[in-house]
Amino acid sequence: xxxxAKGLATKxxxxxxxxxxxRSEDPAGVTLDDIRDTxxxxxxxxxxxxxxxxxxxxxxxxxxxxxxVLADQQPHLGSLxxxxxxxxxxxxxxxxxxxxxxxxxxAALMAQVGSVPGAAEVSTTLLRNWQTELERGIRTMQGQxxxxxxxxxxxxxxxxxxxxxxxxxxxxxxxxxxxxESLLEVLIGYLRG
Amino acid sequence: xxxxAKGLATKxxxxxxxxxxxRSEDPAGVTLDDIRDTxxxxxxxxxxxxxxxxxxxxxxxxxxxxxxVLADQQPHLGSLxxxxxxxxxxxxxxxxxxxxxxxxxxAALMAQVGSVPGAAEVSTTLLRNWQTELERGIRTMQGQxxxxxxxxxxxxxxxxxxxxxxxxxxxxxxxxxxxxESLLEVLIGYLRG
DNA sequence: GAGATTTTGGACCCGCAAGTCCACTTCGGC
DNA sequence: GCCGAAGTGGACTTGCGGGTCCAAAATCTC
Numbered sequence: 001x002x003x004x005a006k007g008l009a010t011k012x013x014x015x016x017x018x019x020x021x022x023r024s025e026d027p028a029g030v031t032l033d034d035i036r037d038t039x040x041x042x043x044x045x046x047x048x049x050x051x052x053x054x055x056x057x058x059x060x061x062x063x064x065x066x067x068x069v070l071a072d073q074q075p076h077l078g079s080l081x082x083x084x085x086x087x088x089x090x091x092x093x094x095x096x097x098x099x100x101x102x103x104x105x106x107a108a109l110m111a112q113v114g115s116v117p118g119a120a121e122v123s124t125t126l127l128r129n130w131q132t133e134l135e136r137g138i139r140t141m142q143g144q145x146x147x148x149x150x151x152x153x154x155x156x157x158x159x160x161x162x163x164x165x166x167x168x169x170x171x172x173x174x175x176x177x178x179x180x181e182s183l184l185e186v187l188i189g190y191l192r193g
Numbered sequence: 194x195x196x197x198a199k200g201l202a203t204k205x206x207x208x209x210x211x212x213x214x215x216r217s218e219d220p221a222g223v224t225l226d227d228i229r230d231t232x233x234x235x236x237x238x239x240x241x242x243x244x245x246x247x248x249x250x251x252x253x254x255x256x257x258x259x260x261x262v263l264a265d266q267q268p269h270l271g272s273l274x275x276x277x278x279x280x281x282x283x284x285x286x287x288x289x290x291x292x293x294x295x296x297x298x299x300a301a302l303m304a305q306v307g308s309v310p311g312a313a314e315v316s317t318t319l320l321r322n323w324q325t326e327l328e329r330g331i332r333t334m335q336g337q338x339x340x341x342x343x344x345x346x347x348x349x350x351x352x353x354x355x356x357x358x359x360x361x362x363x364x365x366x367x368x369x370x371x372x373x374e375s376l377l378e379v380l381i382g383y384l385r386g
Numbered sequence: 387g388a389g390a391t392t393t394t395g396g397a398c399c400c401g402c403a404a405g406t407c408c409a410c411t412t413c414g415g416c
Numbered sequence: 417g418c419c420g421a422a423g424t425g426g427a428c429t430t431g432c433g434g435g436t437c438c439a440a441a442a443t444c445t446c
Contacts, residue, residue, distance in 0.1 A: 004413075004423085006412090006413080006422085026307075027307075028305065031403055032405090033403070043404090043406090044406090045425085047405070048422085048424085053404065053405065115218060115221065115222065120366060124367050127366065159375040161363070162356070163376055164359065165359035166354075169359065169362055170320060170351075179351040179354065179355035182349070182351060183356055183359075186380065186383050187379065200392070200393065203394090224433060236396070236397095236435080237393085237396075237436090237438095238394060238395085239435095246435065
């Protein structure tokens, strides 16, 4: 199945339309017909571009959303070489999730395609890349003498990623951003010594 | 609707059977017939004890699981008055979630009844109680001069709860317990100054 | 032990949403 | 402009699973 430019555009439109739909209040209740409606497509198109159906489409959407997660943290995440840039990054993360509020599209997706092999891979990859970026930042700071050498950069990066997940989890259930903020504060405080 | 002893036993059997089922690999795919099978009950019983159906039953299961979360941390969580007891608590938390692995019954449930008003309340209550217990522990330590007074006990307790959520979230997706452990290490380390 | 009430069995209904199918249209290359 | 391939529309099928219903059995109350 080779896709023409038009076909590719349609496929992308479906993905983005589905993504928009999955950011609604009830992501679990989203149906293919809903997506069909909002994207102005037909059933045959959905199965034309995603032959194995809903599952495949939702996985694509998950990839799409996962990419956005890191993209939304740029350019800060890519250049964590001063305490100011760390601060800017921290603020960007908090702002992003505060804006997102209780609707976490990625969480909603993972809940639905949770049992599909590919799903675990999507989030695992996201977490790994995230951790890698942070680890690089920490090492940079260590190289400049801003973080003491005794800190295990990889391990600490993992802790920060996990901390953000937890802050977001709490935000999702309680609507409060405070835990996310205080957690980041403590963790970055730990880096600063 | 008054329940006799027998009725209550049946109701409880249904809840526990459903809970067991929801700890499977595919919690989202659990059906009433599955539960009917494993609990040896009939359709009419399910609706007899949970008149508004699946949603109500699953909410009960969520409450059931939420209670277990804190219960599994006892007696440590209730007496956080020495660094040894904090350490024992930390170990208990890690052990519990390590044993549980990727199957987090509560997360699975919240994902399914996510749009139900009562569901948010269940997890919010759990988080609040959890935080309260930790906050008391921190204050106790402050009273004994083991934690410096400048620490905001409530805020710190919230951060710890969130940290655990994140560690568990990572554990669920990657299967690794390391981030949970390092996060708790850093957070308790922060308390110790 | 009689009558009310609760508990239980399981057949049945029904709507929804995923997935299929085929005819039609549009596009792209030569 | 022709032909094959890609794109599109939408009716239709199908199975699954939540929910209903009624009648029978067990249980409680007096």
